[in-house]
Amino acid sequence: MGLQINTLSAMQDYLKQQIEAALRKLAPDLDVPEITIEKPRSPEHGDAATNVALTLAKVLRDNPRSIAQKIADHIDVTSGYIHGVEVAGPGFINFRFSDSWLYDQLSEAYQSGRNFGRGSTLQDKKIQVEFVSANPTGPLTVGHGRNAVLGDTIARVLEWAGGDVQREYYFNNAGRQMRILAESVRARYLQAIGLDAEFPEGGYEGVYITEIAQKVLQENGDELTGEEHLAIFRKAAEEGIFDDIKQTLARMNITMDSFFNENTLYEDGSIDKVIGLLRDKGLVYEKDGATWFKTTEFGKDKDTVLIKSSGEPTYRLPDIAYHINKLDRDFDLAIDVFGADHIATYPDVISAVEACGFDSDKIDVIVYQFVTIVKDGKPFKMSTRKANFVTLDELMDEVGADVTRFFFLMRAPGTHLEFDINEAKQAGEKNPVFYLQYAHARIQSIMRKVRQSYDFSKKSPDFRQLSHESEITLIKRILEFPDIITFTARQREPHKLINFLNELATAFHKFYHDCRILGEDEKLAHARTELLTVTAIVLANGLGILGISAPEKM
RNA sequence: GACCCUAUAGUUCAACCGGAUAGAACAAUAGCCUCCUAAGCUUUAGAUCCAGGUUCGAGUCCUGGUGGGGUCACCA
Numbered sequence: 001m002g003l004q005i006n007t008l009s010a011m012q013d014y015l016k017q018q019i020e021a022a023l024r025k026l027a028p029d030l031d032v033p034e035i036t037i038e039k040p041r042s043p044e045h046g047d048a049a050t051n052v053a054l055t056l057a058k059v060l061r062d063n064p065r066s067i068a069q070k071i072a073d074h075i076d077v078t079s080g081y082i083h084g085v086e087v088a089g090p091g092f093i094n095f096r097f098s099d100s101w102l103y104d105q106l107s108e109a110y111q112s113g114r115n116f117g118r119g120s121t122l123q124d125k126k127i128q129v130e131f132v133s134a135n136p137t138g139p140l141t142v143g144h145g146r147n148a149v150l151g152d153t154i155a156r157v158l159e160w161a162g163g164d165v166q167r168e169y170y171f172n173n174a175g176r177q178m179r180i181l182a183e184s185v186r187a188r189y190l191q192a193i194g195l196d197a198e199f200p201e202g203g204y205e206g207v208y209i210t211e212i213a214q215k216v217l218q219e220n221g222d223e224l225t226g227e228e229h230l231a232i233f234r235k236a237a238e239e240g241i242f243d244d245i246k247q248t249l250a251r252m253n254i255t256m257d258s259f260f261n262e263n264t265l266y267e268d269g270s271i272d273k274v275i276g277l278l279r280d281k282g283l284v285y286e287k288d289g290a291t292w293f294k295t296t297e298f299g300k301d302k303d304t305v306l307i308k309s310s311g312e313p314t315y316r317l318p319d320i321a322y323h324i325n326k327l328d329r330d331f332d333l334a335i336d337v338f339g340a341d342h343i344a345t346y347p348d349v350i351s352a353v354e355a356c357g358f359d360s361d362k363i364d365v366i367v368y369q370f371v372t373i374v375k376d377g378k379p380f381k382m383s384t385r386k387a388n389f390v391t392l393d394e395l396m397d398e399v400g401a402d403v404t405r406f407f408f409l410m411r412a413p414g415t416h417l418e419f420d421i422n423e424a425k426q427a428g429e430k431n432p433v434f435y436l437q438y439a440h441a442r443i444q445s446i447m448r449k450v451r452q453s454y455d456f457s458k459k460s461p462d463f464r465q466l467s468h469e470s471e472i473t474l475i476k477r478i479l480e481f482p483d484i485i486t487f488t489a490r491q492r493e494p495h496k497l498i499n500f501l502n503e504l505a506t507a508f509h510k511f512y513h514d515c516r517i518l519g520e521d522e523k524l525a526h527a528r529t530e531l532l533t534v535t536a537i538v539l540a541n542g543l544g545i546l547g548i549s550a551p552e553k554m
Numbered sequence: 555g556a557c558c559c560u561a562u563a564g565u566u567c568a569a570c571c572g573g574a575u576a577g578a579a580c581a582a583u584a585g586c587c588u589c590c591u592a593a594g595c596u597u598u599a600g601a602u603c604c605a606g607g608u609u610c611g612a613g614u615c616c617u618g619g620u621g622g623g624g625u626c627a628c629c630a
Contacts (some may be wrong), residue, residue, distance in 0.1 A: 034571090036571065038570070038571090038573085039570080040573095040574075041569080041573095041574075041575085041576085041577080042574075042575070044574095044575095045574070049573090049574090051572095051573060051574095054573075054610070054611080057610065058610080063610095064610075088574075089573085089574045090573085090574070090610075090611075091610095092573080092574065135630075137630095172630080175629095175630065176629075176630075177629090177630060288628075289628085290628050291628095292628095301556075301557085301626090302626080305627085305628050307628085308628040309628055310628070312628085314628075314629085314630085315629090315630055339624090340558085340559065340623080340624050340625080341624065341625070342625090343558060343559075343624075343625065344557075344558070344624090344625045344626065345625085367558095367559085369559065369560080369623075369624080370623070370624070372623080410566095410567075410579095411566085411567060411568095412567085412568085414559075414560085415559090415560075415567080416559085416560065416622080416623060416624095417566095417567095418566070418567095420566085423566090423580090431593090432578095432579060432580090434593050435579090435593075435594090437593085438591080438593045438594075439594090441591075441593090442590085442591055442593095442594080445590070445591055446590050446591090447590095448590095449590050450590080453590095487570075491570085495567090495568080496568095496570085499568065499569090499577095499578085502578075502579090503578095506578090509594055509595065510595075512590080512591095512594075512595085513594075513595050513596085514595095516589080516590065517590065518589095518590050519589095519590085553591090554591075554593065
């Protein structure tokens with residue numbers, strides 16, 4: 001046998017080698033193309049399939065089925081890994097894995113225990129995921145939820161693939177919005193002590209502003225009537241709101257490793273440095289009292305302002321400096337998670353980073369489409385300033401953290417997500433997340449019963465006992481898990497993991513329906529019990545990556 | 555108006571690099587608890603926006619329409 005084939009992807013490589021060897025014998029002069037192995041949609045078509053014969057029909061001037069048959073005849077089926085090779089349809093070659101190979105793999109998975117699925121493709125890679133990054137002007141809304149949950153889940157899956165991941169929250173506590181926020185708090189404070197204060201134009205109207213003002217009043221008394229005390233209100237607002245944000249995140253199972261204040265970039269001179277670097281490259285010029293960045297050099301139809309005529313930089317300048325800062329911190333990969341509203345601006349940042357002599361390939365951007373809130377059958381426009389929004393906390397009060405996370409993750413980031421508040425509220429027991437959790441709880445329940453009737457502690461299971469169709473299907477699903485992790489980590493699309501877990505849960509529920517443990521003879525009961533041990537581990541690990549609990553009971 | 559994203563079952567979404575009979579869930583339909591949790595299993599019905607093109611083969615790629623979302627400020 002020689003080489004060890006201990007994962008599905010290793011199996012695919014093995015099949016590729018076999019096919020290549022066959023092709024070299026059949027057509028020595030042929031320039032062998034990239035061979036793709038895929039899992040057929042229908043189980044009738046085996047466990048793995050290739051379309052090489054179809055792609056080679058033209059070059060070899062032969063019909064695909066005939067080519068496929070010739071290749072199939074040259075495949076070595078004596079190795080013990082493969083059980084059968086067939087030609088089917090227009091010229092596909094289908095492979096079936098041998099049962100003995102499946103048992104061996106299941107046995108390995110069983111021995112890996114809770115670490116089953118952990119990979120090493122990102123071993124020794126320093127990765128940063130920046131997400132949420134909402135300025136402290138108000139509570140996190142449902143809109144921020146998708147960002148937060150996506151970022152955290154991507155971080156988790158990268159960790160499972162072996163990466164050393166840092167979660168960072170970038171914020172700005174110095175801009176115009178923060179000033180308006182402070183003025184809003186001050187106005188509420190003055191109103192609270194009976195003064196006739198004018199509320200700032202475009203101010204923040206949420207009740208949380210009044211609460212912060214009350215707190216300032218309690219802690220500092222009613223002496224802060226002068227304009228010079230604005231900084232106190234600003235600080236109180238920032239701290240109060242940040243505490244709130246952190247609590248909301250914690251409730252969603254999210255913990256940041258670091259918070260990065262935009263202001264740092266001004267203090268350490270990074271901003272000036274960036275301007276200098278871009279100026280040296282001739283990419284910056286002055287016009288109408290403002291400083292412009294020649295984005296037209298990078299295919300944009302307009303140039304972009306970096307510093308306004310007022311002397312204030314636009315947000316793009318610190319964004320550039322921030323990304324350079326990340327690369328300076330030696331991350332092998334810096335991932336940004338942000339909404340579709342940034343889609344037009346990040347190319348400027350990338351261009352600038354590149355122009356300053358940094359490797360922008362290390363920056364990867366995940367753009368997710370916006371969440372449309374639907375309430376009472378109508379789209380719901382949100383605005384933080386008008387306090388017209390649904391907070392994440394309110395949502396979690398209604399449906400819980402697990403459902404909230406699941407809801408944001410079940411769709412591909414690139415698709416528009418419709419979030420029907422009424423539906424999410426009443427989803428309750430019909431929610432798809434329970435389907436996965438129930439599978440886990442059901443297994444744990446069986447385990448409690450099994451422990452009362454059997455004692456397996458002295459022997460290791462003999463998986464060859466498993467031959468029922470439902471058992472084989474479940475084993476095959478389980479073995480896909482490590483590759484799903486790798487794939488999800490590479491694509492950064494957590495919904496792929498959800499789709500997999502759904503299939504796994506379906507395979508388990510089917511098994512539950514068809515096969516029993518209690519009352520079966522000891523060898524079979526043992527094998528089935530440990531099959532479920534592995535199933536439960538995959539479910540718990542998968543749910544863990546999604547940041548969702550795997551309950552013992554439901 | 556220009557640019558970006560998007561269009562799949564009644565509804566919300568899948569479909570790995572262009573592959574075989576387009577999958578789920580909810581809603582609808584007909585069944586299954588003397589049996590380890592019926593939050594489950596099984597049954598029936600139902601879809602690729604329109605018009606061209608490339609290909610042995612298109613939901614997937616190209617062109618042109620149409621509908622939905624977003625971005626185009628010395629606002630963040």
